Amino acid sequence: MLDAGTILRRPFFWIVAAIIAAFAITPSIGQNVELREDLLLAAVYITLASNLNLILGYAGYVNFGSIVFFGLGGYFTVYFVSVLRWNLVAASLVGGIAVSVLAFVFGLGILRLRGAYFALATIGVNEAVQAFVTNFGPWGGGTGIYLSTELFMPLGGPAKALWIIYYALVGIMGLSLYLSFFIKISKFGLGLLAISGNEDAAAILGVPTPRYKAMVYCISAFLPAIAGGLYFFKSAFIQPSDAFDLNLSTEAIVTAMLGGQGTVIGPALGAYLYEELRGWLLTSDTFANFQLVISGALLLVIVLFAPGGLMGWLYRQWPTLKKVLE
Amino acid sequence: MTTMIGLFASLVDGLLVGSVYGLAAMGISLIWGVMDVINLTHGAMIVAGMFSLYLLVDTLGVPVYLTLPPIFIGGLIVGIALYWIAVHHMIGQPPLMSLLSTFAVNLVLIGLGTAKWGTVLFNVPVSLPGASIGRYTFPGTHIAAALLTAAIAFLLYLFLFHTRPGKAVRAVSGNREAAELVGIPTTRMLAFAFGLGVALACVSGMLIGTLFPFTVLSGDAYQLKSFVVTVLGGLGNPAGALIGGIAIGLFEGLTAPFIPVNWTLVFEFVLFVVVLIAFPGGLLSLRLPRRAG
Numbered sequence: 001m002l003d004a005g006t007i008l009r010r011p012f013f014w015i016v017a018a019i020i021a022a023f024a025i026t027p028s029i030g031q032n033v034e035l036r037e038d039l040l041l042a043a044v045y046i047t048l049a050s051n052l053n054l055i056l057g058y059a060g061y062v063n064f065g066s067i068v069f070f071g072l073g074g075y076f077t078v079y080f081v082s083v084l085r086w087n088l089v090a091a092s093l094v095g096g097i098a099v100s101v102l103a104f105v106f107g108l109g110i111l112r113l114r115g116a117y118f119a120l121a122t123i124g125v126n127e128a129v130q131a132f133v134t135n136f137g138p139w140g141g142g143t144g145i146y147l148s149t150e151l152f153m154p155l156g157g158p159a160k161a162l163w164i165i166y167y168a169l170v171g172i173m174g175l176s177l178y179l180s181f182f183i184k185i186s187k188f189g190l191g192l193l194a195i196s197g198n199e200d201a202a203a204i205l206g207v208p209t210p211r212y213k214a215m216v217y218c219i220s221a222f223l224p225a226i227a228g229g230l231y232f233f234k235s236a237f238i239q240p241s242d243a244f245d246l247n248l249s250t251e252a253i254v255t256a257m258l259g260g261q262g263t264v265i266g267p268a269l270g271a272y273l274y275e276e277l278r279g280w281l282l283t284s285d286t287f288a289n290f291q292l293v294i295s296g297a298l299l300l301v302i303v304l305f306a307p308g309g310l311m312g313w314l315y316r317q318w319p320t321l322k323k324v325l326e
Numbered sequence: 327m328t329t330m331i332g333l334f335a336s337l338v339d340g341l342l343v344g345s346v347y348g349l350a351a352m353g354i355s356l357i358w359g360v361m362d363v364i365n366l367t368h369g370a371m372i373v374a375g376m377f378s379l380y381l382l383v384d385t386l387g388v389p390v391y392l393t394l395p396p397i398f399i400g401g402l403i404v405g406i407a408l409y410w411i412a413v414h415h416m417i418g419q420p421p422l423m424s425l426l427s428t429f430a431v432n433l434v435l436i437g438l439g440t441a442k443w444g445t446v447l448f449n450v451p452v453s454l455p456g457a458s459i460g461r462y463t464f465p466g467t468h469i470a471a472a473l474l475t476a477a478i479a480f481l482l483y484l485f486l487f488h489t490r491p492g493k494a495v496r497a498v499s500g501n502r503e504a505a506e507l508v509g510i511p512t513t514r515m516l517a518f519a520f521g522l523g524v525a526l527a528c529v530s531g532m533l534i535g536t537l538f539p540f541t542v543l544s545g546d547a548y549q550l551k552s553f554v555v556t557v558l559g560g561l562g563n564p565a566g567a568l569i570g571g572i573a574i575g576l577f578e579g580l581t582a583p584f585i586p587v588n589w590t591l592v593f594e595f596v597l598f599v600v601v602l603i604a605f606p607g608g609l610l611s612l613r614l615p616r617r618a619g
Contacts, residue, residue, distance in 0.1 A: 112603060
């Protein structure tokens with residue numbers, strides 16, 4: 001089982017700590033706002049990809065609509081803060097829990113489906129939730145909810161709040177990486193990998209497949225929900241088309257597969273590289289509208305030729321890397 | 327005020343429009359049934375049909391309904407090309423892989439489309455005399471679309487059941503190895519079947535283009551509707567897809583007078599998930615023998 005000694009001795013634990021430190025410290029030097037915004041987006045992408053990896057890479061179930069957790073978390077948090085006047089910490093935590101509960105309810109319905117049917121159903125869930133929220137008055141319907149600047153006062157004003165939220169998001173990103181790591185080296189993770197290999201065989205051998213699938217689906221919802229809450233609070237504005245944007249879901253899948261699904265660092269690496277590429281594409285004149293085309297082309301190449309992603313390729317070149325970079 | 331005749335008119339209109347949904351879904355159902363592939367470029371192909379209609383009518387001045395044959399043939403060719411690019415490699419692998427590869431191609435196509443045309447609304451005005459019953463008029467375009475759909479569905483049936491290539495396609499979907507053994511060039515049949523499915527998508531796009539305005543992103547909504555319809559009718563069952571389309575059309579016709587349009591989407595997706603869970607073989611499987619897979 002997991003014990004502090006084993007974990008602290010694995011190099012990867014410290015690698016993740018170094019990554020978190022790098023994210024936290026580099027923009028703080030000289031209060032570099034541009035770098036902070038860039039890394040904030042990267043942290044969000046990494047969080048989404050890592051948590052998606054739990055169900056995609058470990059259990060082998062493709063969640064096309066993973067963005068629904070992000071969006072719902074955003075809506076819960078924004079609603080709690082603006083209407084019920086809770087503070088951000090309570091709002092995002094309760095939002096995270098609420099979304100996990102909803103994930104459990106959705107999961108009861110769709111987790112008995114396999115493979116492609118499950119993937120299609122997850123799209124259905126995202127679209128249904130988006131359609132519902134668009135019609136839901138208390139949450140602003142189609143126009144969404146705006147946050148007034150006074151709500152940023154408890155955090156010390158808008159400028160300071162942005163820094164606090166950034167550190168919080170870096171923290172969530174770090175938690176996602178550690179969560180992914182701990183699950184991977186635990187018995188739960190082994191069970192998930194068995195499900196991905198051959199679900200029926202795993203069940204026969206004693207892996208409690210329905211319970212594990214429900215657990216991983218709920219767990220994969222929690223941190224993205226909190227991240228969504230923080231992100232949309234920071235944006236001071238949330239509307240259904242942004243919150244439930246299937247493109248972000250797609251990008252999570254592409255980045256997780258690009259970096260190497262089933263590894264811990266893979267999705268994070270893929271997400272970071274993709275976010276930098278995307279940022280560059282958006283600012284370049286010729287390619288401004290091309291990020292979807294690039295995502296698509298990347299995904300096609302990965303699916304056809306390199307399903308193991310970047311890490312899969314790296315592991316084949318240097319097998320010893322597996323012990324260090326998980 | 328909703329009167330009984332008003333409801334009836336709504337239902338009939340729903341039936342007309344629903345049949346076009348059914349046509350769109352037949353493309354997905356055919357491909358799924360023949361080669362176990364879920365074609366996520368379907369939405370992009372519907373949009374391709376819509377834009378082909380627009381370009382042919384606007385720039386070349388082709389009469390609206392005469393665009394159907396070239397669009398069908400264009401779709402066939404594009405479909406066969408798509409097969410070789412994204413699908414051939416994935417046959418025999420879990421359906422998830424072809425789902426992802428076709429999804430990837432869809433991203434590329436929609437991305438290129440939005441780069442070229444943005445999200446501007448396009449419209450192809452078609453004036454056709456409609457049929458009136460009392461105060462209610464059924465638009466001529468709806469009637470024409472439904473009639474053409476029926477014609478195409480009938481032609482598809484004739485093809486699949488009364489021609490050699492059609493029977494070959496059905497043989498491959500039944501048992502690929504056995505089909506190879508009796509000398510059917512299965513790979514070519516698979517490519518052709520895929521082309522046929524895409525052609526159906528393009529033609530349904532063209533017909534939808536005559537009914538409603540559209541953007542590059544409209545394909546997504548119709549693709550999702552196609553999935554609901556296909557699942558209702560049973561994946562792999564083109565006849566079921568047509569019936570499912572009509573069922574959805576009737577459902578929309580029934581609820582439209584009472585419920586704001588946006589809520590129908592919620593119901594359809596809930597229906598989608600419920601049917602996937604409760605009746606994986608589609609509603610028709612309740613009577614007919616279940617297909618494996």
